[in-house]
Amino acid sequence: MAVTEKDPDTKKSGPSMTNISIFLIVVLVLLALIAGANSGSSGPNSPAPLTSSAPTKVTVPSISAESDLVPTGLQENGSLEVPPVSQPMQASWFDQSPTPGEVGPSVILGHVNGGGQPGIFANLKDVVAGAQVFVDRADGQRAVFEVARVETIPKDSFPTDAVYNDTANPQLRLITCGGDYDRGARSYRSNVIVYADFVEVQKV
Amino acid sequence: MTSQDKGRRFLVLGAGVLLIGSLGVGSASATDYNSGDTCVSVSTYHHPHHDGSTDNSTDSTTDSTTDSTTDNPLDSATDPLTDALDTATDPLTDALDTATDPLTDALDTATDPLTGALDTATSGATSGATSGATSGATSGATSGSTSGSTSGSTSGATSGSTSGATSGSTSGATSGATSGLIGGLSTQNLRAEPTADSGTSDDSDLDEGPNSLTTTDRGEGYDSGYSGGSGYHRGGYTSVSCYYNYSVGHYWYDYRPVGEVHATQVKRVPSGGVDTGN
Numbered sequence: 152m153a154v155t156e157k158d159p160d161t162k163k164s165g166p167s168m169t170n171i172s173i174f175l176i177v178v179l180v181l182l183a184l185i186a187g188a189n190s191g192s193s194g195p196n197s198p199a200p201l202t203s204s205a206p207t208k209v210t211v212p213s214i215s216a217e218s219d220l221v222p223t224g225l226q227e228n229g230s231l232e233v234p235p236v237s238q239p240m241q242a243s244w245f246d247q248s249p250t251p252g253e254v255g256p257s258v259i260l261g262h263v264n265g266g267g268q269p270g271i272f273a274n275l276k277d278v279v280a281g282a283q284v285f286v287d288r289a290d291g292q293r294a295v296f297e298v299a300r301v302e303t304i305p306k307d308s309f310p311t312d313a314v315y316n317d318t319a320n321p322q323l324r325l326i327t328c329g330g331d332y333d334r335g336a337r338s339y340r341s342n343v344i345v346y347a348d349f350v351e352v353q354k355v
Numbered sequence: 356m357t358s359q360d361k362g363r364r365f366l367v368l369g370a371g372v373l374l375i376g377s378l379g380v381g382s383a384s385a386t387d388y389n390s391g392d393t394c395v396s397v398s399t400y401h402h403p404h405h406d407g408s409t410d411n412s413t414d415s416t417t418d419s420t421t422d423s424t425t426d427n428p429l430d431s432a433t434d435p436l437t438d439a440l441d442t443a444t445d446p447l448t449d450a451l452d453t454a455t456d457p458l459t460d461a462l463d464t465a466t467d468p469l470t471g472a473l474d475t476a477t478s479g480a481t482s483g484a485t486s487g488a489t490s491g492a493t494s495g496a497t498s499g500s501t502s503g504s505t506s507g508s509t510s511g512a513t514s515g516s517t518s519g520a521t522s523g524s525t526s527g528a529t530s531g532a533t534s535g536l537i538g539g540l541s542t543q544n545l546r547a548e549p550t551a552d553s554g555t556s557d558d559s560d561l562d563e564g565p566n567s568l569t570t571t572d573r574g575e576g577y578d579s580g581y582s583g584g585s586g587y588h589r590g591g592y593t594s595v596s597c598y599y600n601y602s603v604g605h606y607w608y609d610y611r612p613v614g615e616v617h618a619t620q621v622k623r624v625p626s627g628g629v630d631t632g633n
Contacts, residue, residue, distance in 0.1 A: 169364065170363065170364060170367050173364070173367050173368060174367060177367075225623055225625055228626070229625060229627075230625055230626055230628075230629070230630070231625040231630075233629060233630060233631050245621075245625070247621060247622040247623040247625075248620070248621045248622075249621070253620075254620060255620025256620065256621060261631060262631045263631055270631070272631070304628075305628075306627060306628030306629075307627070311626075312615060312616045312617075315616055315621045315624045315625070316616055316617050316618055317617055317618060317619055317621075318620070326629045327631045328631045338630055342628045342629050342631075
């Protein structure tokens with residue numbers, strides 16, 4: 152029985168090229184997977200998280216909002232305490248959340264209006280992705296955040312999980328009122344929520 | 356291609372597949388927040404049976420104390436569990452409450468207008484009313500409600516004599532009116548309906564009662580305007596999600612269509628939205 156033998160050169164170069172191609176594809180796929188896995192959390196250029204330090208001022212240049220920060224906690228009913236409505240230009244930091252720059256979602260609140268006057272976050276809904284938010288800290292560092300997205304969500308379906316869930320990197324939430332105004336309840340029906348990622352540390 | 360080449364090719368392919376697979380599994384596990392589900396399944400009828408360390412500590416501070424003071428069935432304080440047995444409001448207790456029970460009032464010649472209307476000193480009326488009230492009160496709400504409401508509401512004045520004549524009476528008109536009265540008072544018999552009381556639970560957190568949460572809880576009805584969503588579906592009427600609220604140290608009930616909250620970086624998770632405008 153005759154056995155067909157191929158040319159040794161062909162036999163050597165053909166399969167090896169195929170193997171090399173497969174290997175390259177596998178490597179590319181692996182690289183893509185690794186890059187995809189990293190993109191979900193902190194980017195390669197994200198600064199290292201900061202240690203805890205009380206925030207002192209928040210600035211949103213794109214809407215010309217700037218306020219020093221006071222700590223606020225929770226009300227007896229479990230909802231967020233907010234700055235006095237008589238001081239609508241006063242923003243606050245939720246003191247049960249991480250300080251800005253720490254790992255986790257730091258929460259800053261501000262009125263959309265109050266006492267017939269516009270509030271510090273009157274135009275928060277106009278913030279767009281990519282805008283920067285600065286938070287000065289008591290340790291002399293400024294945490295710089297970049298807005299990832301802005302949402303207006305009805306209060307009765309407030310995304311508690313998205314706002315307060317643990318995060319892999321330092322993040323910032325700016326929250327105010329928005330949407331339709333309920334005259335009967337004298338309150339807005341929605342909340343405007345800005346989600347921002349920690350991108351830089353500056354010296355104040 | 357020789358078998359050796361084939362084998363080499365398969366080896367490379369296999370290695371690639373294994374690498375991709377392992378990487379995929381690794382990345383999935385690294386980002387799967389739900390894998391470490393710490394919340395509990397709850398429903399409108401099944402309270403959380405998750406009792407971790409944080410819950411215990413909560414019990415010792417806010418719940419156990421409450422239990423010892425207010426879970427006493429005789430306590431007339433504010434515990435919702437106790438309220439079910441509260442002598443002031445408990446339907447069961449009220450059924451025997453001689454001060455307020457309409458059944459008894461039906462016999463109260465001083466105050467009951469209905470009885471007063473019959474209180475014309477005829478012996479037939481008196482005996483009929485007495486027997487009716489006694490059997491209704493002592494032999495149980497169920498039988499009382501059944502017979503009373505049936506005869507009273509359906510027959511009433513016309514054929515009230517059917518039952519009325521049996522129990523009461525000697526004189527047709529009066530006894531008929533008596534049975535009609537008892538039938539008309541079927542509402543208090545119906546009050547005997549809520550018999551399921553879980554006030555004997557050791558822990559009010561885990562109590563099965565529909566409103567057994569402490570005063571600091573928002574309770575099952577919170578945001579109940581929402582239905583549906585992506586909560587747990589275990590034994591409840593509707594999809595219910597829950598989250599641990601650190602502000603009160605309880606698992607809270609929530610009908611909002613939100614996912615689970617895994618918040619350890621935020622020390623106390625607020626409830627609901629933010630009221631930052633008026």
